[in-house]
Amino acid sequence: MDLGIKGKIALVSAASQGLGKAAALSLAKEGATVAICSRDERSVNKTAKEIHAITGSIVLPVVTDVSNGSEINRLIDTIMMEYGKIDILVNNAGGPSTGKITTMTDEEWERGFDLTMRSMIRMTRAVLPMMEHRRWGRVITIASITAKQPVDDLLISSTLRPGILGLTKVLANQYGKNNITVNTICPGYVLTQRQEELSRSRSNEQKMTMEEYLKESAQHIPVGRLGRPEEIGDVIAFLASERASFINGANLMVDGGQSKAI
DSSP states (O other): OOOSOTTOEEEESSOSSHHHHHHHHHHHHTTOEEEEEESOHHHHHHHHHHHHHHHOOOEEEEEOOTTOHHHHHHHHHHHHHHHSOOOEEEEOOOOOOOBOTTTOOHHHHHHHHIIIIIHHHHHHHHHHHHHHHHTOEEEEEEOOGGGTSOOTTBHHHHHHHHHHHHHHHHHHHHHGGGTEEEEEEEEOSBOSHHHHHHHHHHHHHTTSOHHHHHHHHHTTSTTSSOBOHHHHHHHHHHHTSGGGTTOOSOEEEESTTOOOOO
């Protein structure tokens, strides 16, 4: 199936590893020119080379902390100088701090907001005018299962992710007439570095090995296993495509059936 995104310019944030990297790879496989960013210069450059080697597509790496507004502005300026447009935006960021409300500080909440929600607001605000001018665009935000099914120790994520769904719906209503779709994707438990870190912490609390914890976690997923990053990346590539032009304001759960929400 030709997804119709060859030659499109895509920006994927926090893409040196995990779900961001998977999204960038899937888009590049479909012929998109991809810009990726990460705080880690070595990792983002390495990922750019890996994606280019696999796909042959051009990949532009830019060192950026998406929790910092001035760095986001510099990122957008860099891409505009290089390509003159951004057709596809994939909002992604590392997960915020975990903990309990009685122990997490104001500073942790503020960092979580900057990383999880404000980065999405800033990035989306920057690209929408150019998409509106060209009358074509795709904005896809990687949220989390916590947006629909809160998780006790992911307190900041469970608080902020539902707000991202609400903002997505409003923007979809406002910009759909310009052939711009705005959607979210909510991954469940996917085998990424972030998931390994959470699993290690939770398994220690429950006095079991990480392997035992992951096996037990899989039992709560109807398909009987955790997801693979590429399964998220391929869904994102489809949402970015011409084939998905009637999918707007949607929140797509990609969790193996784990969420119990209707």
